[in-house]
Amino acid sequence: MPVITEIEDLRRIYQRRVPKMFYDYCESGSWTEQTFRENESDFDLIRLRQRVAVDMDNRSTASTMIGQDVSLPVALAPVGMTGMQHADGEILAAQAAEEYGVPFTLSTMSICSIEDVAEKTTKPFWFQLYVMRDQDFTRRIIQRAKDAGCSALVLTLDLQILGQRHKDLKNGLSAPPKLTPANIANLATKWGWGMEMLRTPRRQFRNIVGHAEGVGDASSLMAWTAEQFDPSLDWGKVAKIKEMWGGPLILKGILDAEDAKKAAEVGCDAIVVSNHGGRQLDGALSSIRVLPEIVEAVGDKVEIHLDSGIRSGQDVLKALALGARGTYIGRAFIYGLGAMGKQGVTTALDTIRKELDTTMALCGRRNVHELDRDMLLIDQDFHRWRRTT
Numbered sequence: 001m002p003v004i005t006e007i008e009d010l011r012r013i014y015q016r017r018v019p020k021m022f023y024d025y026c027e028s029g030s031w032t033e034q035t036f037r038e039n040e041s042d043f044d045l046i047r048l049r050q051r052v053a054v055d056m057d058n059r060s061t062a063s064t065m066i067g068q069d070v071s072l073p074v075a076l077a078p079v080g081m082t083g084m085q086h087a088d089g090e091i092l093a094a095q096a097a098e099e100y101g102v103p104f105t106l107s108t109m110s111i112c113s114i115e116d117v118a119e120k121t122t123k124p125f126w127f128q129l130y131v132m133r134d135q136d137f138t139r140r141i142i143q144r145a146k147d148a149g150c151s152a153l154v155l156t157l158d159l160q161i162l163g164q165r166h167k168d169l170k171n172g173l174s175a176p177p178k179l180t181p182a183n184i185a186n187l188a189t190k191w192g193w194g195m196e197m198l199r200t201p202r203r204q205f206r207n208i209v210g211h212a213e214g215v216g217d218a219s220s221l222m223a224w225t226a227e228q229f230d231p232s233l234d235w236g237k238v239a240k241i242k243e244m245w246g247g248p249l250i251l252k253g254i255l256d257a258e259d260a261k262k263a264a265e266v267g268c269d270a271i272v273v274s275n276h277g278g279r280q281l282d283g284a285l286s287s288i289r290v291l292p293e294i295v296e297a298v299g300d301k302v303e304i305h306l307d308s309g310i311r312s313g314q315d316v317l318k319a320l321a322l323g324a325r326g327t328y329i330g331r332a333f334i335y336g337l338g339a340m341g342k343q344g345v346t347t348a349l350d351t352i353r354k355e356l357d358t359t360m361a362l363c364g365r366r367n368v369h370e371l372d373r374d375m376l377l378i379d380q381d382f383h384r385w386r387r388t389t
């Protein structure tokens, strides 16, 4: 086993271990992947001020997200089909998160169901909702999340229609994998993955049983999403879901200050500044670029979280310094999970924690509450994109 010192090490092991169709599903953005790439590269436009001779003893990365204690302000983002990256992936990731003291978010489009995860964990997790046309389904799944003791509802607003991802269409992405000659040839080289997968009965979308008919390969997944997801979801419906749920609410997929204001008006505990990891609107700005104006617009009204492009503790530090209260990792934990299961998720979190801690210290700060803009040096290009009206 190679020595793992950074998230990129996990990605490389993951790529070798997991079938190509699931690796590509994770490691891609929509269309030209411009937004996907810039989510990462825009962090490079922010540099750090080195400060010295500051007492940096007794440091801590602990904080809270929506009032809940976290050992590190990094939650696991909702990731559909996580159970295809590793057998029982959602259960393993949830267990790693609860042991580490950070929130785990279960996707509506997960392989393991809400009940599967609840049975194998001891602390509450968060549930991410996609709103379907069938209101009865929405009512029932919200009730299931309540019954399982979920401690927040993360309502995703940026995917009522699935962005087109070329690789998924070309690979015929499906769960379980469709046995085309190309897929069989690739699966034959993924023994470790396959043997574990055969040991679990959880190989389909178990949250949406009864609604999953017609989910086949990627082109039918797109058609199915278009058929099932409610395209008329608007702020009025968001308000109704808030009422139906009645607990802590996080609105995910906000990338514009005007939408952030509407989210604050509807009333929520936090918003997630996110472009879905570059998987939806290609050409949208990176999350880190829009963060400052969203903080300015609603920072005093709601808690602000950020995801998309976080691959290190330095990325986390930059988001916090620009005003986010917490962050989420999507791919960074999937790399760990695919590479080495539960231990890999822990390794991903620990890698990020160490990077955050060391960077904080070298910037002369002792805890995440001391992070602010004063510690950053920002490239003039960072503020380059402006509306013309």
Ligand SMILES: Cc1cc2nc3c(=O)[nH]c(=O)nc-3n(C[C@H](O)[C@H](O)[C@H](O)COP(=O)(O)O)c2cc1C
Residues within 6 Å of the ligand: 025, 026, 027, 039, 077, 078, 079, 080, 081, 107, 108, 109, 128, 156, 252, 274, 275, 276, 277, 278, 279, 307, 308, 309, 310, 328, 329, 330, 331, 332
């Ligand atoms: C493979 C994959 C599947 C995803 N599935 C979901 C999902 O089911 N629900 C959701 O709200 N977001 C989903 N997302 C988006 C993530 O929650 C998150 O916004 C994104 O991964 C953050 O970017 P990062 O991967 O660069 O950290 C998915 C992301 C990936 C990579």
Ligand SMILES: O=C(O)C(=O)c1ccccc1
Residues within 6 Å of the ligand: 080, 109, 159, 162, 221, 225, 276, 279
């Ligand atoms: O892949 C995704 O990003 C995602 O959120 C999703 C949405 C619908 C079906 C499957 C995955």
